[in-house]
Structures are given as structure tokens and as C-alpha cells.
Amino acid sequence: MNKRIVSALIKKDIKSMLLSKRTWGPMLLVSILLCILLPAAIAYGGAYKDNLSFMSGQNIDKTMESVVDRLPSSDFKDQLLSLDTLGQKFSFFFLSYQLVSIFLMVTVINSMVTATSSFVSEKERGTLETLLFSPITIKELFVGKILASFIPSIIITYVAYLASFALINSLTFKVFHSLLFINPMWLLLMFWVVPGLVLFNILLNVLISAKMKTYQEAQQFGGLLILPFVGLIVSQATGLFLVSPMVLIVLGALLYGLVVGLLLLITKMTKRNSLFESQIH
Amino acid sequence: MTKSIISVQNLSKSFNKQEILSNVSFDVQEGSINGLLGPNGSGKTTIIRLLNGVISPSQGKMELLGFNPITHGEEIRAHSGIVTESTNLYHEMSAWDNLMFYSKLYNVHDKERAKSLLTMLDMYQHKDKKVGTFSTGMKKRVSLAKALLNRPKLLFLDEPTNGLDPEGIQLVLHYLKELNEQEGITILICSHVLHQLENVCTSYLFIKNGVMLESGTREELEMKYIKEVQVLIETSVPLDLATSLGYECEEKGEGQLVFTLPSRGVIPTLLRDLLSKGPVYGSRITNQTLDNLYFQIGGAAHE
Numbered sequence: 001m002n003k004r005i006v007s008a009l010i011k012k013d014i015k016s017m018l019l020s021k022r023t024w025g026p027m028l029l030v031s032i033l034l035c036i037l038l039p040a041a042i043a044y045g046g047a048y049k050d051n052l053s054f055m056s057g058q059n060i061d062k063t064m065e066s067v068v069d070r071l072p073s074s075d076f077k078d079q080l081l082s083l084d085t086l087g088q089k090f091s092f093f094f095l096s097y098q099l100v101s102i103f104l105m106v107t108v109i110n111s112m113v114t115a116t117s118s119f120v121s122e123k124e125r126g127t128l129e130t131l132l133f134s135p136i137t138i139k140e141l142f143v144g145k146i147l148a149s150f151i152p153s154i155i156i157t158y159v160a161y162l163a164s165f166a167l168i169n170s171l172t173f174k175v176f177h178s179l180l181f182i183n184p185m186w187l188l189l190m191f192w193v194v195p196g197l198v199l200f201n202i203l204l205n206v207l208i209s210a211k212m213k214t215y216q217e218a219q220q221f222g223g224l225l226i227l228p229f230v231g232l233i234v235s236q237a238t239g240l241f242l243v244s245p246m247v248l249i250v251l252g253a254l255l256y257g258l259v260v261g262l263l264l265l266i267t268k269m270t271k272r273n274s275l276f277e278s279q280i281h
Numbered sequence: 282m283t284k285s286i287i288s289v290q291n292l293s294k295s296f297n298k299q300e301i302l303s304n305v306s307f308d309v310q311e312g313s314i315n316g317l318l319g320p321n322g323s324g325k326t327t328i329i330r331l332l333n334g335v336i337s338p339s340q341g342k343m344e345l346l347g348f349n350p351i352t353h354g355e356e357i358r359a360h361s362g363i364v365t366e367s368t369n370l371y372h373e374m375s376a377w378d379n380l381m382f383y384s385k386l387y388n389v390h391d392k393e394r395a396k397s398l399l400t401m402l403d404m405y406q407h408k409d410k411k412v413g414t415f416s417t418g419m420k421k422r423v424s425l426a427k428a429l430l431n432r433p434k435l436l437f438l439d440e441p442t443n444g445l446d447p448e449g450i451q452l453v454l455h456y457l458k459e460l461n462e463q464e465g466i467t468i469l470i471c472s473h474v475l476h477q478l479e480n481v482c483t484s485y486l487f488i489k490n491g492v493m494l495e496s497g498t499r500e501e502l503e504m505k506y507i508k509e510v511q512v513l514i515e516t517s518v519p520l521d522l523a524t525s526l527g528y529e530c531e532e533k534g535e536g537q538l539v540f541t542l543p544s545r546g547v548i549p550t551l552l553r554d555l556l557s558k559g560p561v562y563g564s565r566i567t568n569q570t571l572d573n574l575y576f577q578i579g580g581a582a583h584e
Contacts, residue, residue, distance in 0.1 A: 135356075
């Protein structure tokens with residue numbers, strides 16, 4: 001494999017992505033809104049103002065109590081119970097647990113945008129034909145495309161994580177007296193599950209893109225992948241299922257297993273001739 | 282002595298049980314400019330794709346630059362260049378960035394190559410502008426520069442004059458002749474607009490409905506298919522006097538006579554005879570255009 005060719009593909013794709021507001025605009029917006037501004041607002045409102053007015057009902061109080069009851073005995077549970085107000089409890093719980101699902105969902109959205117644009121946009125611009133006419137191997141093409149989708153997705157996720165870490169801890173440290181987002185669960189999430197999830201999602205989307213004819217088709221199909229994470233958010237909110245380090249270890253292992261499976265599938269399914277005949281007319 | 286750089290034998294290709302190419306055989310000599318001519322949908326693009334090894338044939342043998350495209354497509358693609366019908370460049374990137382990207386794919390390290398090609402194609406002053414802002418002609422020229430980055434031995438051009446104005450067409454064809462003469466590149470041009478390639482190609486391949494009708498040099502094909510020569514002569518010699526000289530002749534317009542002759546060799550004698558009867562202002566052969574040759578060949582093959 002020619003590293004120079006792969007790096008040229010990656011640089012070209014990232015440059016194209018940066019030049020296309022249609023691609024990076026929604027990614028940046030979703031990341032800032034859901035991973036930075038939303039948790040910052042909940043952190044500030046819950047920790048200082050206790051004015052999360054939508055939480056004033058008794059039902060919420062009861063739901064919060066039942067969720068806390070389900071928590072296994074731990075330092076986290078003790079810390080949560082020691083907080084004074086419902087707002088503080090909610091914000092501490094949201095930032096520690098529910099934000100995990102939101103981060104996962106944003107990661108899926110971002111990697112889907114970068115991955116879908118990788119093959120389908122080449123096809124729509126007619127440049128896939130030129131690439132297939134060049135001396136680049138299909139392996140180099142796929143590796144280049146996968147890395148060109150992986151790098152920006154993971155960078156955006158990590159920047160959002162670091163920004164969230166800095167902003168939210170600066171807001172809440174005085175109240176919670178501990179740093180958020182640096183416990184084993186968050187570290188496992190960011191450095192074990194997220195890379196696996198990004199890779200899995202990219203491979204799946206690259207495979208879908210290579211088979212689908214248009215950008216819209218590929219995005220619609222790829223969009224289905226968000227559903228499990230919406231389900232995770234709901235289940236966490238109701239206390240039905242809580243993410244734990246063990247869950248994340250298993251989820252990560254499952255994702256890496258699927259990554260290997262998809263890699264094998266892509267290697268088998270994508271021959272230059274079949275790719276050309278299915279994509280170029 | 283020239284040698285074959287492309288050799289194709291009994292090549293067939295089907296898509297979804299529909300035969301696109303049927304038993305196509307031809308050779309292309311090194312250093313020649315070849316016109317692969319035929320109507321839209323006749324299989325020209327399919328031939329280029331097969332020769333580059335990006336699709337597989339249903340049957341048949343091919344050899345390019347000594348390689349089989351099915352097993353050694355990468356070697357062929359590394360030593361050839363292609364300009365596809367739609368120019369296929371990255372519109373959001375500048376002409377220079379496009380060429381630098383393709384330089385890496387083709388393992389070209391020398392930036393001077395891109396610079397000299399853009400200069401030759403009169404595009405260097407536009408190198409930092411985005412390709413999306415270019416006219417079709419400018420895109421074609423950048424695409425041609427891209428195809429030449431790796432100093433190809435073989436250059437494939439699929440409908441290179443599509444979408445160009447007359448001036449653009451002349452420019453592109455002029456560059457191609459220059460490239461062939463200066464760098465010795467063998468060129469295969471696909472086109473359905475025959476008259477544009479009138480003075481460019483050294484050999485022709487005529488294709489229709491996936492069947493190779495005929496191939497050869499202009500002289501070879503004319504010898505074979507043009508059985509009589511029609512000459513339009515501008516003269517004030519009247520029709521009856523011209524006919525009395527023993528030639529088959531008819532009046533086309535005022536002062537214009539069309540003579541049907543058995544061969545070109547008779548033209549000097551005809552002109553001498555006419556000049557003895559009156560003034561001759563001009564003469565030209567009317568039935569030896571590429572279009573006429575194509576129709577003769579197409580007609581002959583389907584009789």
C-alpha cells in the first residue's frame with residue numbers, strides 16, 4: 001500500500017470537507033449545541049439557579065427518586081444523594097449519565113456525515129470514475145476514504161469533549177466538589193467506545209455509500225443508525241437501563257468485532273470492476 | 282518499423298444480458314493518433330474502460346503496453362492518461378490543487394511538470410482559481426494537463442471536444458497534435474463528431490452498434506471504399522461543352538460543375554482539358570470527407 005497516495009486522499013478529502021459548509025456546518029452545530037451548550041445550560045441552571053422550571057412537578061421528583069434508587073451503592077450515589085436541590089441532583093445525574101448517550105449520538109451523526117460524503121460525493125461529482133482510472137488500488141482508496149472520515153469525526157468529538165470538560169467543570173466544581181467527565185466510565189467512553197463506534201459507523205456507511213446510487217439514499221439509510229442511541233437516551237432518562245463501565249467495555253468489544261466483520265465484508269465485496277459497474281454509468 | 286501498442290482480439294462485453302460490444306478486434310500502432318468513431322451508444326466508452334481494466338470483458342483478449350488489462354490494470358493505468366467525457370475534476374479546489382492531488386496518485390514528484398503543462402495549455406495564469414469557476418474549455422484543458430502529468434505513453438480521450446466552442450475545439454486538437462509530435466504519445470480519441478477529427482488522426486476505427494465496422498489509415502480506407510471521386514469545379518465552361526469532353530458531369534449551380542471520376546489520378550487531365558476550353562477558378566473533392574467515408578463503410582457493412 002502506497003502511503004503517499006493514502007495521505008493524498010486523506011488531505012484532499014479533509015480539505016474538501018473544510019471548503020464545504022454543507023458538510024462541516026451541521027456537524028459543528030450539532031456538536032456545539034448538544035455536547036457543549038445543552039450540558040452547560042443544564043449545569044448552570046441546575047447547579048446555581050435551581051431554576052430548571054420544567055422540573056418542578058412532583059412526577060419529576062418521583063422519577064428522579066426511582067432512578068436514584070436503581071443506582072447501585074457507590075461513591076457516585078452517595079455524592080448524588082448529598083446534593084441539596086433537585087436541580088443539582090438532576091444536573092449531576094444528567095452530566096454524568098445522560099450526556100454519555102448524547103455524546104454517542106453526536107459521534108454517530110458526525111461520522112455518518114463524513115462517511116456518506118466520502119464515496120457518494122465522489123460519485124456525484126464524477127470524480128470516482130477518475131479515481132478508478134488512476135493507478136490507485138481499491139485498498140488504498142478504501143483506507144484513504146475511511147481515514148479521511150475517521151480523523152475529522154474523532155477530532156470534533158474530542159474537541160467537544162475537552163471543551164465540555166473545561167466549561168462544565170469550571171461551572172460546577174464549586175457545587176459538586178469533583179471533576180466531571182474524568183471517571184472510568186467517561187474515559188472508557190471516549191477512548192474505547194467512541195473510536196470503535198466511529199470506525200464501525202464509517203465502515204457501514206462506506207459500504208452503504210458504495211452500494212447506494214445517490215447521497216440522499218445513502219444518508220436516509222445511514223440515518224437509521226441513530227435510532228439505537230435515541231433509545232439509549234430514553235432508557236437512561238427513565239432509569240430503565242444505566243450505562244456502566246462494564247456495559248461500555250462490552251459495547252466497545254462488540255463494536256470492534258463488528259468492525260473486523262465489516263472490514264472482511266468490504267474486502268470481499270468491493271472489486272474494482274464491480275464497484276465501477278455499479279457506480280459509474 | 283512501428284509496433285502495436287494496443288492489440289484487441291474478439292472482445293465482447295455484455296451488461297445485463299445486453300451485448301454492448303461484439304467480437305471487436307483492432308490494433309493501434311505506437312506513436313499514432315487514432316480516431317475511434319461512431320454514433321453515441323456504439324460502445325466507444327466501453328472500449329476505453331475495458332482497455333484500462335476498470336471493467337471486465339465477457340470474452341476476448343487485450344494487450345496494452347505489453348500488459349493484460351484484466352490482470353495488470355494498475356501498470357497500464359500508471360503509464361496512460363485519460364480525459365473522460367465529463368471532465369471530472371474537484372470543482373471546489375483550484376486547478377493547481379487538482380493537479381497536485383493527481384500528481385501524488387500518479388507518483389509524479391516534479392511540480393515543474395504541472396507548471397509546464399498548464400503553461401503549454403495556456404492555463405497557468407488561472408492555476409489558483411477554483412475549477413468550478415472555469416468554462417468547459419478551461420476545464421477540458423486542466424483535465425488534459427491532469428492526464429499528461431505522468432508523461433503517459435498512451436492517452437485516451439473520450440469525446441474531448443464535447444461542449445467546446447469552435448475555437449476551443451481547434452485549440453484542443455492543436456495541443457493533441459503537438460503532444461503527439463513532441464512527446465510521441467499514442468492517442469486514442471473517441472468521438473461521434475467525425476469532421477472535427479478530419480485533419481488530426483493518422484488511423485481510424487469505425488464502430489457501430491458494438492461492431493467494429495472497419496479500421497485503417499485514411500488512404501487504406503479511401504482506396505477500399507471510395508470507388509469514385511466527385512470533384513466540384515468552378516468554371517465558366519458550359520455543361521454541354523464539358524460533357525463533350527467525355528466526362529460524367531452535372532451542373533451544381535451557376536459556374537459550378539460536379540464531375541464524377543473513377544479516381545483522383547484523373548483530376549489533372551480533367552483540369553487540363555477544361556483549361557483548354559475556358560477559365561477554371563477553383564476545384565475541390567467533395568466525397569472524401571470523413572463523414573462520407575463513415576457512411577460508405579457503414580452502408581457497406583449493412584448491405
